[in-house]
Amino acid sequence: MRSSARGIGVIALAAMALLAVPATASAAPAEVGYDVSYPQxxxxxxxxxxxxxxGVNGGLSTRAxxxxxxxxxxxxxxxxxxDGQPRAQxxxxxxxxGQLMERVVTWPESGATPYGDCDGANSTACSWQYGWERAQNSVVSFFTPAARAARVDSQPARYVWWLDxxxxNTWQFGSSEALERNRATLEGMTEYLLSRGAEVGIYSTDEQWSEIVGEVADxxxxxxxxxxxxGSVTAEQAADACADDPLVPGGRVELSQYVPGELDHNLSCR
Structure with missing residues (x-):
């Protein structure tokens, strides 16, 4: 996962474990974190x-x-x-x-949600249900089998889960109703993760968050x-970004990402 400086993001790099380490990588400070996923x-x-x-997904929420x-x-x-960051997140x-739901085989056809019943339409209710189902599938079908195969903790509650x-990625645009439906999707994902005892956070830039989600009510x-x-390139910029406003009211800036080369680095803002 990667978002360019204050702009559109690109999915971050991935890796295999226990391989030889390049000399340039070993020079990073011991307190630095990284984010990885499928591309590498x-x-x-x-x-x-x-x-x-x-990254649990393979670029899309429907892929592992x-x-x-x-x-x-x-x-x-x-x-x-x-600074107390969990080792594995x-x-x-x-x-x-939803605006392309005729071509989306995973779009929900039913479900009871905080926004009423989903009936298969491009609605706030079905957007919420879509988020719930995508988070559920990512946890049950992708994460849990992989964690068990790796012989690491497979309990969702043992992790912080960030929503990228x-x-x-594909979002609805063009109206306040579209923003509301996007918010509902993220709410559905959050509600599922919270139901599993997980801690949830948001990864984005101010510009992308405003374009996709808009204002979030208290x-x-x-x-x-x-x-x-x-959005940062250097460690200094990332440290400065720790003082920026959080993406949603009542939250705090927990991590700041910077990309000095090919590998995404992260600083704790605690």
Whole structure:
């Protein structure tokens, strides 16, 4: 997962565990964290890492990261020496393809939601149900089998789950109702993760969040979630971004991502 400086993001790099380590990677400070996912399966990653955020999906919420097991092993081998950041964290790709639902086989046809019953239409209710089902599928079908295969903790409640919100994925646009439906999707994902005892946060930039979601009301389940901010290139910029406003009311900036080269780095903002 990667978001360019204050702009459109690109999915971050991935890795295999326990491979040879390039000399340039080992020079990173011991407190630095990384985020990885499917694009770099088989690449070398640093031995020294304080924490790792692993992408559960393969670019789309309907696809699994084929290297998830190996990357979970690598993540759990982190030192945990970054201001209390959990050694292994996770992120999910997010989207709302309701405006293209005729071509989306995973669009829900039913379900009781906080916005009423889903009837298969491009509605706020079905958007919420779509988010719930995508999070459920990511946890049950992708994460749990991979964690068990890796012989690491497979309980969702043992992880922080970040929702990756970027304009490169499919979202609804063009009206306040579209923003409401996008918010509902993220609310549905959040509600499912909370029902499993997980901690939930949001990864994005201010610009992308405003374009996709807009304002979040104080009574939304999204209010109070922590933020992982993208958009920096250097460690200094990332440290400065820790003082930026969170993406939602009541939250705090927890992580700040910077991309000095090919591998995404992260600082703890605690």
């Amino acid at each position: 399966c088989g690449d070398d990653l640093p031995r020294s890492r304080a924490f790792v955020v692993v 990261n084929p290297c998830l097991s190996e990357q979970l092993v690598w993540a759990w081998g982190s030192s945990g020496k970054a 996770l992120y999910l790709n997010t989207a709302n393809p 919100v970027e304009t490169m 009574d939304s389940v999204l209010a109070g979630l922590d933020s992982w901010l993208a």
